[in-house]
Amino acid sequence: xxxxxxxxxxxxxxxxxxxxxSFAKAEHEGGREVYAWNRTHATVxxxxxxxxxxxxxxxxxxTCELIILAGYPQVSIDWLQKMADLISPGAxxxxxxxxxxxxxxxxxxxxxxxxxxxxxCHPMAxxxxxxxxxxxxxxxxxxxxxxxxxxxxxxxxxxxxERLKHLLEPCGFGSFTLSTAAFHDEQIAYTSQLAHVVSNxxxxxxxxxxxxxxxxxxxxxxxxxxxxxxxxxRELFLDNADNLSREIGTLIDNxxxxxxxxxxxxxxxLEALLAEGDRLKKEAExx
Amino acid sequence: xxxxxxxxxxxxxxxxxxxxxSFAKAEHEGGREVYAWNRTHATVxxxxxxxxxxxxxxxxxxTCELIILAGYPQVSIDWLQKMADLISPGAxxxxxxxxxxxxxxxxxxxxxxxxxxxxxCHPMAxxxxxxxxxxxxxxxxxxxxxxxxxxxxxxxxxxxxERLKHLLEPCGFGSFTLSTAAFHDEQIAYTSQLAHVVSNxxxxxxxxxxxxxxxxxxxxxxxxxxxxxxxxxRELFLDNADNLSREIGTLIDNxxxxxxxxxxxxxxxLEALLAEGDRLKKEAExx
Numbered sequence: 001x002x003x004x005x006x007x008x009x010x011x012x013x014x015x016x017x018x019x020x021x022s023f024a025k026a027e028h029e030g031g032r033e034v035y036a037w038n039r040t041h042a043t044v045x046x047x048x049x050x051x052x053x054x055x056x057x058x059x060x061x062x063t064c065e066l067i068i069l070a071g072y073p074q075v076s077i078d079w080l081q082k083m084a085d086l087i088s089p090g091a092x093x094x095x096x097x098x099x100x101x102x103x104x105x106x107x108x109x110x111x112x113x114x115x116x117x118x119x120x121c122h123p124m125a126x127x128x129x130x131x132x133x134x135x136x137x138x139x140x141x142x143x144x145x146x147x148x149x150x151x152x153x154x155x156x157x158x159x160x161x162e163r164l165k166h167l168l169e170p171c172g173f174g175s176f177t178l179s180t181a182a183f184h185d186e187q188i189a190y191t192s193q194l195a196h197v198v199s200n201x202x203x204x205x206x207x208x209x210x211x212x213x214x215x216x217x218x219x220x221x222x223x224x225x226x227x228x229x230x231x232x233x234r235e236l237f238l239d240n241a242d243n244l245s246r247e248i249g250t251l252i253d254n255x256x257x258x259x260x261x262x263x264x265x266x267x268x269x270l271e272a273l274l275a276e277g278d279r280l281k282k283e284a285e286x287x
Numbered sequence: 288x289x290x291x292x293x294x295x296x297x298x299x300x301x302x303x304x305x306x307x308x309s310f311a312k313a314e315h316e317g318g319r320e321v322y323a324w325n326r327t328h329a330t331v332x333x334x335x336x337x338x339x340x341x342x343x344x345x346x347x348x349x350t351c352e353l354i355i356l357a358g359y360p361q362v363s364i365d366w367l368q369k370m371a372d373l374i375s376p377g378a379x380x381x382x383x384x385x386x387x388x389x390x391x392x393x394x395x396x397x398x399x400x401x402x403x404x405x406x407x408c409h410p411m412a413x414x415x416x417x418x419x420x421x422x423x424x425x426x427x428x429x430x431x432x433x434x435x436x437x438x439x440x441x442x443x444x445x446x447x448x449e450r451l452k453h454l455l456e457p458c459g460f461g462s463f464t465l466s467t468a469a470f471h472d473e474q475i476a477y478t479s480q481l482a483h484v485v486s487n488x489x490x491x492x493x494x495x496x497x498x499x500x501x502x503x504x505x506x507x508x509x510x511x512x513x514x515x516x517x518x519x520x521r522e523l524f525l526d527n528a529d530n531l532s533r534e535i536g537t538l539i540d541n542x543x544x545x546x547x548x549x550x551x552x553x554x555x556x557l558e559a560l561l562a563e564g565d566r567l568k569k570e571a572e573x574x
Contacts, residue, residue, distance in 0.1 A: 200564030213464035277487030
């Protein structure tokens, strides 16, 4: 392995949006040195005031032990492709993209022939708002972190996971779950992507604009993530089209069953459908 | 008008479930005298320890200024039919049922020829749990209260609304919205009933049982009300079948549009759908 050139615990952040900004703030508050790059340079200048130690220039890249790719998928891939030769041997590069098959395949390929390691990551946190202005140091406190290693078998043995956990300590993740990219994408299509589609579709009823005084917690919860960053989710959804389409289809089929029972005024069937959902949710809560 | 026999501010509660228990606790903590009836007598005995002043017997009914029908719709209607002649002239009777056309029609009819007033009510609060054990005095703090008067025009003039607000003061409702039963049922089909159907249907994906470590806030919010009291919601859904069926149909149609765009890998169409949902939610928040 070639000689490492990184400074221990120094962190580079590529993209200062909601995620990148939160990583930068958490690591900085945790006493780590943080350098950042952003497509819009004004954000870097803003962050330099109290969040980061400087700009992630070509001179600084080889000195980072951890590099966090926190931009849009294609921006992250392009950056890694361009900077691959500058990254220090022994360094760890992670991304934060919400779907993992596409980005992992590309970044694992870029990493081939280099002595640094790419690890796919998906921090399971966020808000319905985007951008550096909404980022915060405690964004990841207690949140699950999904980790997609290059090889499932060899990963623990090489000690990369332990180093990654140490490097991300200031973020305060609640758990680290190892997964293949394929299994991650199946799960996420359901837990996150479908939730955003449903919430976004929910508000398209004409009743949305006249409900004031007629709503409580259930409406609020169902529509919280209707607000979303459309260009970003478009990209994430299309990179996971097979899984997401299947989940939407499953939900449509299930909703149709309730509608059929209601249209037929079939109380027994309707109650059975409701009781089954209640039972499945209870079962999931016990796991 | 016949002579009133009620004691000022004395409250009768019919049904000590989640709603009735919460009304009883709030009114009692607010210093009001509270008498209650429940189908299962053991609950009344339990409540008598620290929540109510006694049982709502036939002797006590004529002494209540406010009677709150907080049981299942049919139980409430049956009780009112049976006790109509015992209720004091000038008293106010409200219900708490989540759909208003059916119960209001029946209870307005029962009230005809009596000198007390029936007012349909829907307190927009609750939890995914049911029963007296989950009731609490602060259940209605800040919650909207929808009020369906016998006649929209004459109601304010007769001063009934002001008296009702005074009687319910200990509950701390955030607002009182006057509505017809028909408009209420349209709105509630969307804000509450559809939310419960979607949440209950959502957990029927096979992924529900394997998502541990792969979920965050959006899954939690979307599935919170999947847990529900199936026999109760069955009755509420069937009493609002026309409106609820229409809302489910609207949502299915909208979900299908996202699925079609995803299946066609039509990024532009998909982004337009997402941006439209974002815009509509933002617009609704401003109202």
